[in-house]
Amino acid sequence: MPQTPNDLLIPSRRAFLSMAGMGAAAAMLPTPAWSFAAQQFPTLRSQIDAYVASKKAAGVVAAIGRGLAAPEVIKAGTLAIGDTTPVDLDTLFRVYSMTKPVTGMAAMLLIGEGKMALDQPISDFLPEYKEMRVLIDPAKSLDSVPAKTQITVRHLLTHTAGLGYSIITKGPLLKAYMANGINPGQVSRIPIPGFEPGAPTPDLKTFAERLAKLPLIAEPGTKWSYSISLDLLGRVIEVASGMEFDAFLKARLFDPLKMTSSYFQVPQSEVKRLTTNYAVFGGALIPIDPAASSIYLDKPAFAFGGAGLVCSTSDYDRFLAMLLGGGELDGVRVIAPEAVALGMTDLLPAGVSTDGTFAAGAGFGAGGRVGKGATEGVFGWGGAAGTIAFVDTRRKVRATGMVQYMPSNAYGFHEDFGKWVVADLQG
Template identity: 55%
Template sequence: MAAGKIATIGTATALLLAGTAIARQASPVPPRPAAPPPTAIPAPAAPVVPALARTRALIDSYAATKKAPGIVAAIGKGDGVSYLSAGALAYDPGAPGADADSLWRVYSMTKPLTAMAAMILIEEGKLKLDEPISDFFPGFAHMQVLVDPAKDLTARPAKTPITVRELMTHTAGLGYTIVTKGPLLDAYNKAGIVPFTADAKSEAQARLVRPKTLSEFAERVSTLPLIAEPGTKWSYSIGLDVLGAVIEKASGMAFDRFLQTRLFDPLQMRSTYFTVPTSEAKRLASGYIFLGDTPYPIDPGATSVYLQPPSFPYGGAGLVMSARDYDRFLHMLQNGGTLDGVRVMKPETVALAMSDLLPAGVIYPGAVANTGGAQGSDQGFGAGGSVYLRDIPGGPSKGTYGWGGAAGTIAWVDPVKKIRGTVMVNYLPGDKWPLRKDATAAVYADLGQ
C-alpha cells in the first residue's frame, strides 16, 4: 500500500504498511537506561495474587530489553489481583513510571465492553439477539452483497437481514479498513467509514470525510455493499461500531453515556475514557511504531490526539483505559455479572455472552494479525470476543473469553479456573512480540495448577 494512503485510511494498520513514510517524519527513540525491577501494586480492598514469578520475569523483560518503554499487567485469581509494572510511559528520559493507573489505548479491547452493553439491553428486553438491525436503522432493510469483491462494486440483494448477533460476532458481512481490500476499501474511505484514531495527522484527514455522529455513521454504512451474505462468514469488521449506534437507539441514551451509567460507574471504572481529560494527560502512555527494531513515537501522551473528543464514540476501538479498570470489567464477568456487591448483568446473561454465538455453520478462523486476539483452533466467538471451545492442557479452560487491541494490549478471563489477565503496552504492530502467547503461558504456569 502506498504511503499516501495513511491520511485517507487513518488506521494503525495503515500506518504499519506505510512505515517508511513515518520513519522519514519521526525521530528514532533515544537509548534509555535499564528499567527498574517490576513492582506489585495491589488494588484497594483486594488480596494480592501470590507466586507470580514467571509473569513478573516476563513483564520485567519487556522493559529491560526495550521491547516496550513500559508495561503493566493485572493478573487476577478469584477475588485477588496483582499489578505488575516495569518501565515508563515513554522512552524519553524522565518519563513517568508505568503503574496500575496508567492510561493505554486499548483499541479493539473496546469491543467486549460494547458487546456487553448490548447484552444488558438484551437482558432487559430492549434488544433481541436475533433482531434485525433495520428495526433501528431502516436503511439496513435492503442490503446488497458484492458479487466479486476483488473486481468491482457490482452487487445483488442480500437474502437475509443483518442481526444483532451478527454485529457482535463479525458475521454481518461488513468490512473494515484494516482488513478490507479492493473497491470496497475505496468506498469505505470515501464515505469516511474509519471509526478509529491513530495519530493527529491521520485523524485530521479522516475528519474531513468521517460522519459527525454515530447515527450518521450507521446510516452511511447501510448504503454500502456487504462482502458476504449476513450470517455466513466470520470477517473482522466495523460490526461493534454499528452496534454502538444500535445501543444508542435501543436505550434512548447516547452510547457513551450508556456505557458510563451501566458499566463504568457501577464497576467503579474511574480511568476509562473516550476523551482523556487534559488533567490526566500525565498518565497517558505514548504510542509508538516499530520499524524493524527501532521504535518511533507517533502519538506522544502529552499531546495525544486522545485529548480531543472523537468524531463520535467508537464502539470498536475508541477507549483509553487503565489496567486496573479493565481488570474490574473482567472480574465482573468472572463473577457472573457482579462485583463488590453490585450487579450489572445476570449470570445467565454473562454465560450467554461468553458462549459461542456464531451462526450455525460459521467457523471462527482465529484472530486477525495485529488484533491481539488468541490464535489457534478450537475457538468460537461470543459477544465481541473469542471463546475457547475446549480445555487447553496447561492453559485456558473451555469458556475462556477475551480479545486484544491493535497496539499490543491483551485481556482474557477464564471463568472455570477463575483466572484473568490484562496486559497493557502501546506499540505497533501489536504482534511485534509474542506477548499474548508468552503472557498466557506465564500466567498459567504461575496460577493454573
C-alpha cells in the same frame, strides 16, 4: 499473518491495526489446576522486566486475579522512554479492540432487559438496514445483489454481519469505505507512512447511515470476517436505550463498576497518567502519539465501540471481575447473570467457522473470542497496541496485560502473555 522486515520499517494501516484482536484467548493453554500459592509470578516478572530493559516497551503492567479478589500486579518501566513516571494500575493505555467486549456486554445488558434480542434484525432499530445488498465479486467491483438475510444483533456481536473493515477489506469496497469516512478509530495526529486517513469520520448516526448504503462482503450469518460491526452496534445501542452510546456506557457500566478511568476522550487533567504510544520501526520504538499532544485529548468523531477506549489496568480488571461475578461486582449488578453468561459462549451462527481467521480454532461471543475444548471457559480479546485481556470462567481467573506499541505483532507479548500466565499459575 506473516510479517517481513519491511513491515517493521514502513507499517501500513493493515500492519498497524489488522492484528487488533488477535490472541486474547489464543495463547491460553489448558491446565487441570491453577494455583496462587506462588504469587511472585516469576515468568511474568522476568518477561516484563526484559521487555522494558530491551526497550521493546516503555512500560508494561499486568494484573492477574483469582475470582473477585484484588489482583496481583506485575509492572515495570515508565509512561514513556526517557520519562521518570513509573507505570502502575492507574496508568492509562489505549486498548483499541479490547473495547469490543465492553460494547458486546453493553448489548448483552440490553438483551437481559428485553430491550433487544440476540436474533432481532437491526432494521428494527435502524430501518436503513432492512434491504442490504451483497457484493458479487468483492475484488473487482461494487456490483451487488439483494441480501437474502437481514443483519441481526448476533451478527454484529460475532463479526458475521458481512460488514468490512478498512484495516482488512481490500478493493473497491475499501475505497468506498475510505471515501465515506468509514474508519475504525484513530492512531495519531502525526502523518504515518502507509496510513491513509481517508475522508473525515462523521458522527455515529451519519456513520451508520453511510455504511447502510454500501454493499456487504458476504451474506449475513455465513462468514466470520473481522469488521466494523461493533462500531455499528454502538448506534443500535443508542437507539435501543434512548441514550448516546458513550453516555450509556458511563451510566450503565462504568459508573456502577467504579471504572473511573475509562475514556473515549482523555481529560486534560489526566494527561499525567497517559502513556505514549509507539510504532516499531526497524526494531526501535518511535513515538507516534505522545501523551502531551495525544489525539485522544480531542473529542473523537464518535465513541468508537470497536476500538475507542483508553483505560487503566485497574478499570479493565474491574470489567473482567464483573464478568467472573456473573454480571455483578461489589454487590452491584449491572447485567443479568443469564445475559452475561450467554455473552461468553459461542454465539456464531450455525455453520460459520473461524478457520483461517484471527479467531482460528475458537468460537466467538459478545465481541470476544470463546475457547473450545481444553480452553472452554476462556473469553477475551486484544488490542492493536499490544494490550490483551481474558477471563477463564472455569478456573475463575482473570488476566490483563498492557503495553503500547504498534503493530501488536511486532513483538510476542500479544501471543505469549497467556502462556506466561499459565506457566506461573501451574508453578
